[in-house]
Amino acid sequence: xxxxxxxxxxxxxxxxxxxxxxxxxxxxxxxxxxxxxxxxxxxxxxxxxxxxxxxxxxxxxxxxxxxxxxxxxxxxxxxxxxxxxxxxxxxxxxxxxxxxxxxxxxxxxxxxxxxxxxxxxxxxxxxxxxxxxxxxxxxxxxxxxxxxxxxxxxxxxxxxxxxxxxxxxxxxxxxxxxxxxxxxxxxxxxxxxxxxxxxxxxxxxxxxxxxxxxxxxxxxxxxxxxxxxxxxxxxxx
Amino acid sequence: xxxxxxxxxxxxxxxxxxxxxxxxxxxxxxxxxxxxxxxxxxxxxxxxxxxxxxxxxxxxxxxxxxxxxxxxxxxxxxxxxxxxxxxxxxxxxxxxxxxxxxxxxxxxxxxxxxxxxxxxxxxxxxxxxxxxxxxxxxxxxxxxxxxxxxxxxxxxxxxxxxxxxxxxxxxxxxxxxxxxxx
Numbered sequence: 321x322x323x324x325x326x327x328x329x330x331x332x333x334x335x336x337x338x339x340x341x342x343x344x345x346x347x348x349x350x351x352x353x354x355x356x357x358x359x360x361x362x363x364x365x366x367x368x369x370x371x372x373x374x375x376x377x378x379x380x381x382x383x384x385x386x387x388x389x390x391x392x393x394x395x396x397x398x399x400x401x402x403x404x405x406x407x408x409x410x411x412x413x414x415x416x417x418x419x420x421x422x423x424x425x426x427x428x429x430x431x432x433x434x435x436x437x438x439x440x441x442x443x444x445x446x447x448x449x450x451x452x453x454x455x456x457x458x459x460x461x462x463x464x465x466x467x468x469x470x471x472x473x474x475x476x477x478x479x480x481x482x483x484x485x486x487x488x489x490x491x492x493x494x495x496x497x498x499x500x501x502x503x504x505x506x507x508x509x510x511x512x513x514x515x516x517x518x519x520x521x522x523x524x525x526x527x528x529x530x531x532x533x534x535x536x537x538x539x540x541x542x543x544x545x546x547x548x549x550x551x552x553x554x555x556x557x
Numbered sequence: 558x559x560x561x562x563x564x565x566x567x568x569x570x571x572x573x574x575x576x577x578x579x580x581x582x583x584x585x586x587x588x589x590x591x592x593x594x595x596x597x598x599x600x601x602x603x604x605x606x607x608x609x610x611x612x613x614x615x616x617x618x619x620x621x622x623x624x625x626x627x628x629x630x631x632x633x634x635x636x637x638x639x640x641x642x643x644x645x646x647x648x649x650x651x652x653x654x655x656x657x658x659x660x661x662x663x664x665x666x667x668x669x670x671x672x673x674x675x676x677x678x679x680x681x682x683x684x685x686x687x688x689x690x691x692x693x694x695x696x697x698x699x700x701x702x703x704x705x706x707x708x709x710x711x712x713x714x715x716x717x718x719x720x721x722x723x724x725x726x727x728x729x730x731x732x733x734x735x736x737x738x739x
Binding site for chain 2: 416418419420421422425426431434435438440441445446448449450451535541542543544
């Protein structure tokens with residue numbers, strides 16, 4: 321039988337299985353910790369730092385830190401909210417995020433986080449980097465303008481032999497996520513759709529279809545990201 | 558007390574944001590009770606005739622005339638508001654920011670399949686024409702902007718709530734559904 325631990329989030333008593341990552345543990349207790357590079361069922365990376373929390377006075381990423389007995393976690397506090405907001409703003413100016421022209425608009429997690437943090441305009445100057453769109457693959461397009469390098473596609477999309485279909489190319493500030501030329505050609509419709517769904521932004525798009533869900537009915541049109549977790553019925557200890 | 562005065566303009570925009578102002582429906586009658594309009598396409602006043610309280614800017618800056626108009630607005634308005642994605646981040650016109658300006662002009666005037674009557678292969682360069690800028694700039698990178706109303710276009714309710722809050726001095730009512738980037 322798994323062991324349970326008790327901890328607090330913003331002063332509220334919580335309980336979860338020992339060894340669970342804090343993001344998951346918080347979710348089970350009805351507390352939403354914003355994430356971006358994290359994806360359920362995929363090994364966490366701790367790359368985007370959106371899930372930063374303060375554990376016993378120290379900043380940590382909730383997606384990579386296992387929960388432990390007596391942890392005192394700060395989540396919805398002013399400075400951490402400010403920090404998360406800054407990360408979203410930096411991501412929005414770093415790439416070319418033209419929401420009105422993006423097929424993923426309304427379903428985009430980066431955009432949804434900006435809505436949640438009520439960002440009316442980023443405080444940082446727009447970079448307008450020159451980046452390419454790779455439309456050479458038969459089933460998908462890879463738009464580097466929108467990629468935030470979260471590695472979700474690299475970590476989650478594998479072929480039947482377990483080989484990665486997406487990979488990093490180059491290094492440091494010029495790093496980009498690309499599609500494996502050979503494996504990309506063998507991509508099934510199912511996997512192509514999964515890749516698009518795994519992408520938190522509109523960087524991976526399935527070709528020959530678009531704007532399937534009308535405006536007003538998209539995922540984040542009416543409810544903020546995380547509200548499903550916050551509105552969940554939690555059985556109290 | 559005299560009514561607050563509003564001015565509006567469309568720079569590198571599509572007039573969609575102005576259409577969204579009209580989309581407040583019959584509240585426009587209430588708006589005309591609350592405020593007075595000065596330079597604006599809505600009443601067709603071409604030049605500022607007095608100092609204004611609120612300036613609504615649609616569109617970013619893509620040429621020298623846009624910059625001139627924007628600076629004129631900053632001079633004449635106490636509060637400037639960037640209205641819509643183009644004013645905030647350049648919007649669709651800014652999608653040319655990654656393409657060299659010569660390439661853009663050659664595509665538009667020389668090489669495009671729709672070019673049929675340009676035998677002399679002229680790219681318009683009359684001194685009377687506003688000079689096109691190398692990039693499309695968000696308004697707040699040219700002058701100080703006080704408030705931002707995102708959306709493509711900003712929802713009519715967002716524009717209404719913002720104007721009412723500014724005029725009345727009350728805190729703005731911001732339901733989740735009215736702040737969108739598309």
